[in-house]
Amino acid sequence: MSMLPSKMMRSTPALSRNIWPLSKSNAYSTEATFETKPYKLHRLESGPSTTVTCNKEDALHMYRQMQAIRRLETSASNLYKEKAIRGFCHLYSGQEACAVGMRKAMSNVDSIITAYRAHGWTYLMGVPVFGVLAELLGRKGGCARGKGGSMHMYAPNFYGGNGIVGAQVPLGAGLGFAHKYKGDGGVNISLYGDGAANQGQLFEAYNMAKLWNLPCIFVCENNGYGMGTSAERASANVNYYTRGDYVPGIWVDGMDVLAVREATRFAKQLCVDGQGPVLMETATYRYSGHSMSDPGTSYRTREEIQEVRQSRDPITSFKDKIINAGLTTAEELKNIDNEIRVEVDKATKDAKADGEISLEELAADIYATNLDGPVRGLVSGDTFKHINIGAQVNAK
Amino acid sequence: MACRIYRKHVRSAVQFFGTTSPTLRCFTAIRMKNALDVPLLLRQSWVDSVSCSRGFQTTSSVDGTHRVNMPSLSPTMTEGTIVKWMKKEGDAITAGDVLCEIQTDKAVVFMEHDDDGILAKILVPENTADVKVGTLIALTVDEGEDWKSVEVPADAEQTPAGPKSTESTSAASTSAAPPSGSHGSDRLIGPAVKNYRRKYGLESSQVSPTGPHGTVMKGDVLKHALANKIEPVAIGSSPPAPSSAAVTKASKPKSQTGAASYVDVEISNMKRTTAKRLFQSKSTIPHAYGTAQCNMKTLLNFRRSLFNGGIKVSINDLLIKCICNALSHCPAIHCLWYGSKHQGKVDISVAVATPNGLITPIVTNVGKRDVISISKAVRVLAERAGDGKLQPHEVIGGNFSISNAGMFGVRCFSAMPIPPQCAILAVGSTSIELGEDKRTKFVVNVKFSYDARAIMDDEAVKFLQILQNQIENVNEISMGSLDIESLIEWMEKAAAK
Numbered sequence: 001m002s003m004l005p006s007k008m009m010r011s012t013p014a015l016s017r018n019i020w021p022l023s024k025s026n027a028y029s030t031e032a033t034f035e036t037k038p039y040k041l042h043r044l045e046s047g048p049s050t051t052v053t054c055n056k057e058d059a060l061h062m063y064r065q066m067q068a069i070r071r072l073e074t075s076a077s078n079l080y081k082e083k084a085i086r087g088f089c090h091l092y093s094g095q096e097a098c099a100v101g102m103r104k105a106m107s108n109v110d111s112i113i114t115a116y117r118a119h120g121w122t123y124l125m126g127v128p129v130f131g132v133l134a135e136l137l138g139r140k141g142g143c144a145r146g147k148g149g150s151m152h153m154y155a156p157n158f159y160g161g162n163g164i165v166g167a168q169v170p171l172g173a174g175l176g177f178a179h180k181y182k183g184d185g186g187v188n189i190s191l192y193g194d195g196a197a198n199q200g201q202l203f204e205a206y207n208m209a210k211l212w213n214l215p216c217i218f219v220c221e222n223n224g225y226g227m228g229t230s231a232e233r234a235s236a237n238v239n240y241y242t243r244g245d246y247v248p249g250i251w252v253d254g255m256d257v258l259a260v261r262e263a264t265r266f267a268k269q270l271c272v273d274g275q276g277p278v279l280m281e282t283a284t285y286r287y288s289g290h291s292m293s294d295p296g297t298s299y300r301t302r303e304e305i306q307e308v309r310q311s312r313d314p315i316t317s318f319k320d321k322i323i324n325a326g327l328t329t330a331e332e333l334k335n336i337d338n339e340i341r342v343e344v345d346k347a348t349k350d351a352k353a354d355g356e357i358s359l360e361e362l363a364a365d366i367y368a369t370n371l372d373g374p375v376r377g378l379v380s381g382d383t384f385k386h387i388n389i390g391a392q393v394n395a396k
Numbered sequence: 397m398a399c400r401i402y403r404k405h406v407r408s409a410v411q412f413f414g415t416t417s418p419t420l421r422c423f424t425a426i427r428m429k430n431a432l433d434v435p436l437l438l439r440q441s442w443v444d445s446v447s448c449s450r451g452f453q454t455t456s457s458v459d460g461t462h463r464v465n466m467p468s469l470s471p472t473m474t475e476g477t478i479v480k481w482m483k484k485e486g487d488a489i490t491a492g493d494v495l496c497e498i499q500t501d502k503a504v505v506f507m508e509h510d511d512d513g514i515l516a517k518i519l520v521p522e523n524t525a526d527v528k529v530g531t532l533i534a535l536t537v538d539e540g541e542d543w544k545s546v547e548v549p550a551d552a553e554q555t556p557a558g559p560k561s562t563e564s565t566s567a568a569s570t571s572a573a574p575p576s577g578s579h580g581s582d583r584l585i586g587p588a589v590k591n592y593r594r595k596y597g598l599e600s601s602q603v604s605p606t607g608p609h610g611t612v613m614k615g616d617v618l619k620h621a622l623a624n625k626i627e628p629v630a631i632g633s634s635p636p637a638p639s640s641a642a643v644t645k646a647s648k649p650k651s652q653t654g655a656a657s658y659v660d661v662e663i664s665n666m667k668r669t670t671a672k673r674l675f676q677s678k679s680t681i682p683h684a685y686g687t688a689q690c691n692m693k694t695l696l697n698f699r700r701s702l703f704n705g706g707i708k709v710s711i712n713d714l715l716i717k718c719i720c721n722a723l724s725h726c727p728a729i730h731c732l733w734y735g736s737k738h739q740g741k742v743d744i745s746v747a748v749a750t751p752n753g754l755i756t757p758i759v760t761n762v763g764k765r766d767v768i769s770i771s772k773a774v775r776v777l778a779e780r781a782g783d784g785k786l787q788p789h790e791v792i793g794g795n796f797s798i799s800n801a802g803m804f805g806v807r808c809f810s811a812m813p814i815p816p817q818c819a820i821l822a823v824g825s826t827s828i829e830l831g832e833d834k835r836t837k838f839v840v841n842v843k844f845s846y847d848a849r850a851i852m853d854d855e856a857v858k859f860l861q862i863l864q865n866q867i868e869n870v871n872e873i874s875m876g877s878l879d880i881e882s883l884i885e886w887m888e889k890a891a892a893k
Contacts, residue, residue: 074510081467082530093510287492293471295505300789302494302506309492 031055032325037258039256042242042279047250048231048266051257059322062104062257064336066096066315067227069120071344072129073288076119076136081293084352085136088163092120094287097314098221099124101260102189105268109186111179112157113172115193116151125158130347139354145365145390146357154393166192167197169218173205176216187215187271189264195226197240210325215271217264218244218279220282221254223286228299243283248275254282255314258321285312346350361389368395397740461516461546464495466531467507470788472612473500476527477665478533482506486543493506496533501669503788511536511837514545525662571882584611592617597629668751677812684848685810690867692826692838698870702767712800713771714746715823715867717875719761723819723864729859732816733850745794745817746774748781755781756814758794766876802826808841818847821863840867 026384029173031053039047073091080089092099093118101361103124114121127143135142135153143153151161159175162168172190179186191200197220209216220240224231231238239247248270252263260282267278285308289296295304321327363375363384466476479497483489495515513536520533527533537543585593585600589612594601600612603620607613621627663671695714702709720742723730732738742763743842745756757777759770780786795818799811802825811822824841831837842863846856866874 067530078465078467081469083468137606295469295788297506298789302492306490306492309490 029326032059032294032322034258034321035337036256036262037253039263040239040241040258042239042244042249042251043246044248044272046250047069048259048262049323052262054073054258054322054327056327059327060332060336062100062261063315063318063322063328063333063342065103065124066257066318068129068340068344069093069096069099069123069339070315070341072119072123072132075133075344075348077288077292078364079133079348079352084149085292086138088116088338089136089292089341090117090150090290091288092117093286094308094314095221095223095254097257097318098119098219098260098282098284100255101217101257102262104257105264106189107186107337108157109179109184110187110189110268111157111175111186112191112271113159113168113175114161114191115168116161116163117163118151118153120189121158122153122161125155125179127153128347128351129344133347133351134354135353137354138356139351140350140357141354141395143362147361147365156393159394166196166201167219168192169196169199169202170205172218173209173214173216173277176209176214176271177212179215180212183271185272187217187268187276188218189217191219191221193226193272194220194222194224194231194238195229195234196238197222197243198226198235200330206247206279209277210244210247213274214277216277217267217271218247218277220279221283221284222253222281223284225286225299227290228294230299239281240278244277244279247277249279249281251281251283254284255317257318261357284314311316360385360387363387368392412816457537460541462511462513462536462538463549464509464534466520466527466529466533467498468529469498469505469507470502471501472502473529474526475665476500477525478522479504480522481518485515485518487515488539489513489515497666498723500788501665502791503786504784505788509536513538514541514543515630516541516546516550517548518550525665584609586614589617592621595628596621596626598626664752666750666755670753672813674812675752676815680850681813682813683727683812683851684846684851684855684856685861686844686846686860687857688842688844688864689829690842690864691839692840692867693869695870696826696838698865698872698875709767709771709825711773711802712746712798712823713767713774714764714875715800716746716759716770716774716798717765717767718863718866719744719796719821721866722795722859723873724763725862726855726859728855729819729846729851730848731818732795733847734816737818737850742794743794745797746777747797747811748778749798750781750784752784755791756785756794756797757781757786757790758792760793769876797821798823801831802840808843810843810845813845813847815847818850820845842867 033051036050036052038050041047041191070093071393073093076085076089077091077093079085101122102112103121112121112125119132119136119360122143123129124134130141131143132153133142134140135144135146135148136150138149139145140146142148148154148161151163154160157167159171162171169190169192172188175190178187179188190205192199196202202218205216206218208214209218213353220243222231222238222240226234237243239251241251243249250263250267263280267280270276285305286296287305287309319333323330323333364387366375366386368388370386370388372386375386376382377384414875441835461730468474469476469758477499479499481496482494483496486639486816488507488513489495491510493509495509497504498507515534517535518533518535519535520527520531532549535546537546577757584607589600591612593603593612596617598617598620602614603612605612606616692711695711695718698789699709699711699714723742725830727739730739730742732740741761743758743760746760747754748757757780759765759777762770764772765889777786777790780790797811797814799820800823801809802823805825807827809822815819822845824843826840829837829839842860844856844860844863
């Protein structure tokens, strides 16, 4: 609801009389307006609107999604500390608003590709909590039948967690090219961190994307630290939204889900209008270490983390915002919290009880259509039969 | 005085860099031997651990009560010691707060809590040793709940509630099942009871208790003695009927009255890890040795010249640099062995004795440092080791170790390589000998122990030869291009003198 109609409401009593009872019947307002932090722009004359509106349904949905990711990651962290999850595990806690805000702005043809911090995105792209946790635990109920683990999860339109730092961005440019080629009106979002932002291949991807005006949004999720090095110590230019040079860029507060949603909408519109690609930097923070083997306190202080948790937390701040705006009540959100807790607890229990795949699956699902006969093993002469078991994701 | 702290697997390093796929497929794991054969092994044990750990859940919410289990805070941790609780029962916790300090097999680390709530009950007190990963250690409740009325789950009793039950008691507790009849732990028994018990040579298990929680009271002991007509025994004589002297559940370090006057000494986690690691070294590595005698005259002169310039470096610091120089000529030596050989830049572990045991903090990238920087690094690390404040990354890694007992007057000794490292150098004291030219000679014995699988004898010989050469020809250049500022400072001071 823009400002104009509400002014009109007040100025014309007849009209307002017609409208008031409608909104009153809900006891709470159904839509509210919020101010975001100003965006920073690069090579753009105008940016996304700093006044954003949000209705109750969307607010609760986004709150639920952020809370689910937080709880999912907490559960993953605990399972790791129980030694039930082994190997790689990168948590998303603290960065929830980035994913949820972007997801909200995406249509069902848009595609997304990210790096190894992929649990939250997998959930947002339709895999239930159980599917994510079972994958982490290496169980057959996992979204990649337990064969992928933390960094290799996929879902429709979600081209996965990718293990190689930065390598997902050229792939994302390719996905953008596919959208343009097919003319399906879709946009690709490629995510990378402030550490990967210094990878050379990103600049190659920017170049090609701009050369062909691909519908790509390159998003740098700047959580302040590339592994164990702060952005300031690793990058000559920490204004990541300007680093596409000839590619327009937007800086957005990555702890504000509404700002991220608004900025993504804006960037998407540019791409749809044929003015892509666009760079977006979301300023965010991660609470845990780079991965589970990093305590996360040898290059920053515990006080710094606690300060962010208390003053900038994406969930708490959004919660305060929507309660103050009268969109919801603390009790309603508490109920959501409890529902999610129960859901994640159950998923954790089920995932732990789930079985592993059999040895026959060793060479299963390598190809959507296998044209090559048996799969070569490690030892010369070893062969395995290729079979198809799991659902084919993004195969078309 | 060898150094013996476990080095982190290559696995962890790879994990940290997050660039290699952790795919759990066996064939990939075998293919990528260096990085992933370890996870394959771990995976085996993981299957075991999961099957036996099923049933505990970290965040199970029963009426807003949440369980906090002992976490695994290092890849190799199986048990840990709770050093300190940073929160009290009843304290509010916000996500990210530190609940307690836990000593893992490598270092003391903070355990963070990921959720808001109130710490309702601490089930494992401070200084409890060897709490297995997965043991329930505390309970939390949601904000606003009554934390005082929290119910302790039944399985919590399995946790070692008594403080300091050490491994050494396990042999005793398995040798004889405790007799029927419940009796409280020795902890609750008062001094008078203990006195009478000792006087009559009784174990608390022989006496039927009447006190609260099955505690043995003074009257119980006296009644038992009277009923069975037991005479007081003189202190120092053996206790009666060893067969009936059943072993109590929590046998504490006790001053025995009997012939076997051994006292159980508590072993720190660090010492236990050291023991494990050394056993692995001695039992799985084919050791080979080589000794070289080096003339220390030049090195001591160089050290004195630095000292005159106001720069204090130890002989050990100079030797570290010499070793590094020698290693740069013999890259075959500083390697790691995981069934095959792996090499990297020179990171030297230096053995440091601390009250908790020996630990080997690492001087990283020695090749890039000059001797002053090495000296500073060693001093800082040794200080932190003494305070028990070393971070995991400061003790994990390293591909060559040095152990120096020279300052204690030990002339020559041998040390054991710490797997997966393949080599360690044991440095003895400097002694004065008469040289062939009838002049005094300062001589030091260095003994080189190595893993004969990874290092061939000819490589070891070459290394010793070059090392000897390095030590005997120490100079400003070989000790690293001393950084300009300290060089100027040094020259100015030297000129002033």
